[in-house]
Amino acid sequence: MWPLCLVFLLINPRFVYNQIFWYQPEQVHLAYGDTVNEIVVTWSTFNDTTESVVEYGIGGFILTAKGSSKLFVDGGDAKHSQYIHTVRLGNLTYNSRYVYHCGSSQGWSDEFWFQTPPEANWQPHLAIFGDMGNENAQSLARLQQEAQRGIYDAILHVGDFAYDMDSENAEVGDAFMRQIQSVAAYLPYMTCAGNHEEKYNFSNYKERFSMPGGSGSYMYSINIGPMHVISISTEVYYFLNYGIKPLIFQYEWLENDLAKANLPENREKQPWIVVMGHRPMYCSNSNTDDCTHHETLTRVGLPFLHFFGLEKLLYDYGVDLEIWAHEHSYERLWPIYDYQVYNGSYEDPYVNPGAPVHVVTGSAGCKEGREDFNATRPTWSALISRDYGYTRLKAYNASHLYLEQVSDDKQGAVIDSFWIIKDKHEPYKFARMDWAKVDSLRLKNLEV
Ligand SMILES: *[C@@H]1O[C@H](CO)[C@@H](O)[C@H](O)[C@H]1NC(C)=O
Ligand SMILES: *[C@@H]1O[C@H](CO)[C@@H](O)[C@H](O)[C@H]1NC(C)=O
Ligand SMILES: *[C@@H]1O[C@H](CO)[C@@H](O)[C@H](O)[C@H]1NC(C)=O
Ligand SMILES: *[C@@H]1O[C@H](CO)[C@@H](O)[C@H](O)[C@H]1NC(C)=O
Ligand SMILES: *[C@@H]1O[C@H](CO)[C@@H](O)[C@H](O)[C@H]1NC(C)=O
Ligand SMILES: *[C@@H]1O[C@H](CO)[C@@H](O)[C@H](O)[C@H]1NC(C)=O
Ligand SMILES: [Fe+2]
Numbered sequence: 001m002w003p004l005c006l007v008f009l010l011i012n013p014r015f016v017y018n019q020i021f022w023y024q025p026e027q028v029h030l031a032y033g034d035t036v037n038e039i040v041v042t043w044s045t046f047n048d049t050t051e052s053v054v055e056y057g058i059g060g061f062i063l064t065a066k067g068s069s070k071l072f073v074d075g076g077d078a079k080h081s082q083y084i085h086t087v088r089l090g091n092l093t094y095n096s097r098y099v100y101h102c103g104s105s106q107g108w109s110d111e112f113w114f115q116t117p118p119e120a121n122w123q124p125h126l127a128i129f130g131d132m133g134n135e136n137a138q139s140l141a142r143l144q145q146e147a148q149r150g151i152y153d154a155i156l157h158v159g160d161f162a163y164d165m166d167s168e169n170a171e172v173g174d175a176f177m178r179q180i181q182s183v184a185a186y187l188p189y190m191t192c193a194g195n196h197e198e199k200y201n202f203s204n205y206k207e208r209f210s211m212p213g214g215s216g217s218y219m220y221s222i223n224i225g226p227m228h229v230i231s232i233s234t235e236v237y238y239f240l241n242y243g244i245k246p247l248i249f250q251y252e253w254l255e256n257d258l259a260k261a262n263l264p265e266n267r268e269k270q271p272w273i274v275v276m277g278h279r280p281m282y283c284s285n286s287n288t289d290d291c292t293h294h295e296t297l298t299r300v301g302l303p304f305l306h307f308f309g310l311e312k313l314l315y316d317y318g319v320d321l322e323i324w325a326h327e328h329s330y331e332r333l334w335p336i337y338d339y340q341v342y343n344g345s346y347e348d349p350y351v352n353p354g355a356p357v358h359v360v361t362g363s364a365g366c367k368e369g370r371e372d373f374n375a376t377r378p379t380w381s382a383l384i385s386r387d388y389g390y391t392r393l394k395a396y397n398a399s400h401l402y403l404e405q406v407s408d409d410k411q412g413a414v415i416d417s418f419w420i421i422k423d424k425h426e427p428y429k430f431a432r433m434d435w436a437k438v439d440s441l442r443l444k445n446l447e448v
Pocket of ligand 2: 038088089090091
């Protein structure tokens with residue numbers, strides 16, 4: 001009886017296939033830890049492995065780091081489950097190329113590599129986009145090629161993944177994470193949540209990505225060279241069915257983070273404050289999205305009361321650049337605050353601009369296609385494009401930030417480029433930064 005059973009198991013191809021498949025690491029992706037010389041490696045297996053290990057090093061697998069795994073059960077009927085492993089690689093040597101693989105004694109990933117930044121005078125180069133799905137991911141091939149050629153230091157994916165990660169009992173999410181592995185296993189893939197992540201209280205987003213700060217990835221900040229990059233969830237304004245607590249918590253955290261970033265010793269090191277979030281405050285598209293309305297929720301805050309509006313907060317704390325997505329198109333705005341354009345110097349609006357600069361870049365491609373624009377052009381809209389594509393950002397130094405827009409329709413041609421140039425980074429002319437708050441944080445900082 002027993003031998004027969006064993007023979008059956010050994011010749012059953014499904015059994016053999018499953019054994020290989022279930023412990024095999026997949027969906028490998030990187031993120032910055034709390035600083036840029038820390039990398040968090042995240043991957044999935046469908047069965048529990050006894051440990052979560054990354055073997056890595058400069059030129060070979062000479063170091064070993066261990067982490068942990070967490071069972072993630074999707075909210076769909078199938079209760080599709082997987083183990084999501086995270087391992088933190090800390091104290092990395094600056095300006096070095098590391099190789100790594102991840103897994104356990106039950107199975108290892110392919111070998112990947114990543115590059116750590118130089119300790120000083122780093123000019124980080126980022127690729128930025130939102131709204132990229134499994135189907136019609138127009139920008140993905142070019143991003144894969146450029147990522148592996150080492151052009152970028154990191155990716156910012158400004159919300160809306162896969163369409164949707166929870167679809168088909170989260171199989172669509174698995175497929176998406178496999179698709180981006182050829183980018184995200186080589187570069188920190190930094191994210192924020194969009195409306196397409198909403199299902200089951202954003203669980204597919206919160207569990208699959210490992211952003212800094214430990215707040216389920218929905219808000220965090222990280223210093224990247226001369227930039228203090230802040231990622232927020234605009235969705236806390238729109239999905240109040242999950243409670244108002246996340247909104248209040250994020251707003252308070254954001255004000256504290258901005259105050260801290262404005263401590264003179266911090267702003268000197270990271271003069272550029274860049275905020276990313278999914279839904280824009282402004283857009284000139286021709287649909288019924290909130291950004292086409294005057295009183296955008298994220299801009300002015302909750303209806304009637306106008307609590308927790310972000311535009312004034314970001315203006316008051318001298319935010320330089322605001323990056324949004326959600327509209328499947330590209331739009332650059334003149335420096336703007338409360339519908340007023342505050343151009344910089346007479347010749348160039350972006351030289352010492354009088355208000356934050358907004359960019360809407362949600363055109364990496366998804367099954368929903370492109371977005372149209374209103375035939376009436378608002379005076380605050382500087383440039384629009386319906387081309388599929390993504391944005392490149394390079395922070396040269398304290399005074400010079402460069403952005404350009406790549407078109408996939410035009411085989412990678414650059415269809416827009418501009419410099420933001422600033423002598424000084426401080427609250428705008430009419431802004432009122434809460435210096436008492438900044439000072440109180442300074443006292444707290446000194447106590448530590
Ligand atoms: C492996 O995972 C599958 C699918 O989740 C499950 O049915 C099976 O019981 C697991 N096997 C082991 C040995 O954990
Ligand atoms: C980095 O090194 C310090 C000092 O040796 C240690 O305390 C810390 O845990 C290390 N960080 C990581 C992520 O390994
Ligand atoms: C949704 O998740 C957030 C944390 O990300 C939590 O604060 C909130 O209570 C959750 N809401 C519900 C209804 O589970
Ligand atoms: C276009 O903009 C005008 C004025 O700004 C507005 O009245 C109109 O509703 C918009 N049309 C569409 C289709 O969004
Ligand atoms: C801002 O500058 C642009 C480009 O020079 C110009 O077209 C626009 O009219 C200016 N807006 C204001 C309010 O000065
Ligand atoms: C900053 O970078 C820009 C662009 O490369 C360059 O023109 C400028 O001289 C640099 N400024 C300093 C202080 O290095
Ligand atoms: Fe969206």
